[in-house]
Amino acid sequence: MLSKLFAAAAIAIAAITLTAGFTQQAALVLRQENQDNYWPRYDTQSSGTYRSGVWVSSPLRSSYGSFRGGGPGAGK
Amino acid sequence: MYAQPQPQTTGRYIDLFPYIPWLLTGGMVFALIFGALWERTMVSTNLLVNPDTAAELKPIQLKKEPIGALRIDVNASISYNQWVTYEIQVKDQQGKVLASGIKQAWAESGTWVEEGESGTWAENDLMGGLDVRANQSEPVIIAIDVLEYSDTAGKEIDKPVSFQVIVKNGVVDDRYLWTGLFGTLLLSVLALFTVSSTGKVVINKSNPDSDVVARAICGNKDRLIRVVVKVQSDEYSPSSLHIRLTVNDANGEQLYSQTHLVNVKRSKSDGKVTSGSSALTTFFVLEPRGSYGFHAEVTPDASVDRTRIIVRENARTLFPVKVVTLKSSDAQ
Structure with missing residues (x-):
């Protein structure tokens, strides 16, 4: 029966979206290298990546005038 | 003359599966309301930021939580025909950046002339947002x-x-929850329409x-048998017909x-019945x-x-329906 298939699909969609929404899969996770799930809000792009647990500015960020460098060893 | 069999209303052939997506759709609405009630505003303030000098809010405690994340929403106030690129930063107590996001915000306005008409337009994209989760x-x-x-000319x-x-x-x-709501709603509607075509077509x-x-x-x-008779008629269709x-x-x-x-159901064109x-x-x-x-x-x-005429065997219904039970005399 097709209605069984639709019911199963609806259960799957609800389970996936509820889990992703309530556990905030789209958020930036502090100190985690893999940010594949990051989903920008209001077109706000993350401006760095983690390397060995340290936030390193991305080339996008470095292109702005006020950039003073960052990452491991910065400020030494 | 034989006794005309009487239809009996029964709900035993109801298919409950189409109701599951509806329940889930209701659940998604409930989840959206619950999600909106769950969040707590920690800071709501205005911040004046000088170019090239980051302005900071008071330190807050970021907790590892099972539900939700820390949400930073920022709205820039600038005049029209200006651009501002700003960065939302999350720093630790030593001032080291833990995470950051860049927003290229703008506000523009102008005039338009088209086919002798003219007017003004104004558009902007000033909101920025960063969701952060901690381990x-x-x-x-x-x-x-x-x-x-x-400004739009590039002058600082x-x-x-x-x-x-x-x-x-x-x-x-809630972007996930809205996706889930519309997904389950779509499946709910589809599931409703499948019920009338459930079963094997024998005729x-x-x-x-x-x-x-x-x-x-x-x-x-x-075994429920669904018999559907469809009639197509021409421009002289009466408002009702008898089907024996x-x-x-x-x-x-x-x-x-x-x-x-x-x-x-009569289709009309220019007030005249066509079919x-x-x-x-x-x-x-x-x-x-x-x-x-x-x-x-x-x-x-x-x-x-x-x-x-379309006859389906092993049919299902959404609601209780009137069913006529017929017994052939040469049954035994």
Whole structure:
């Protein structure tokens, strides 16, 4: 029966979206290298990546005038 | 003369599966409301930021939470025809950036002239947002840094920019929930439409006349038979038609014969009827399994172009329906 298939699909969609929404899969996770799930809000792009647990500015960020460098060893 | 079998209303053939997506759709609405009630506003303030000097909020405690994340929403206030690129930063107590996001915000306005008409337009995209989740609880400092502030010509503006900053905790990502809501709603509607076509089609016969006759092996105890008669009629369609439906058993003995009045749905063009369509749906339980003949006859027949009969076995319904149980005399 097709209605069984639709019911199963609806259960799957609800389970996936509820889990992703309530556990905030789209958020930036502090100190985690893999940010594949990051989903920008209001077109706000993350401006760095983690390397060995340290936030390193991305080339996008470095292109702005006020950039003073960052990452491991910065400020030494 | 035989006794005309009486239809009985029954809910035993109801398919409950189409109701599951509806329940889930309701659940998604509830989740959206619950999610909105769960979040707590921690900071709501205005921040004046000088270009190239990050302005900081007071430190807040970022906790590892099972539900939601820390949400930073920022809205820049600038005049029209200005661009501002700002960065939302999350720093640790030593001032080291833990995470950051860049927003290229703008506000533009102008005039338009088209085919002798003219007017003004104004558009902007000033909101920025960063959702942050922590694997451990720690105090963090939220800062806004203006990276570039200029007019549309690219000339730098050396003035502070005002930002409205709202920080909330335990925020649930409703983009997923809306996706889930529309997904389950779509499946709910689809599931409703599938019910009328559930079951095996044993007869699907069309005749370009006012009557149609067909025979098939079908029926058994607890098997619902859905009989649909569809009538196409021409521009002289009356507002209603009579459809006489007859069911015969293997010996040609008449088990059921009933005339039903159906409304004709008339298509109109420029106020004139162009064609008509009508449909009759009836439910039977035929015992025992065997060869059964179906005959549909439409009166008055003058306007009838085509008559179609579709018989489905093992049918399901959404609501309780009237079912006629017919027992063939040569059962035993």
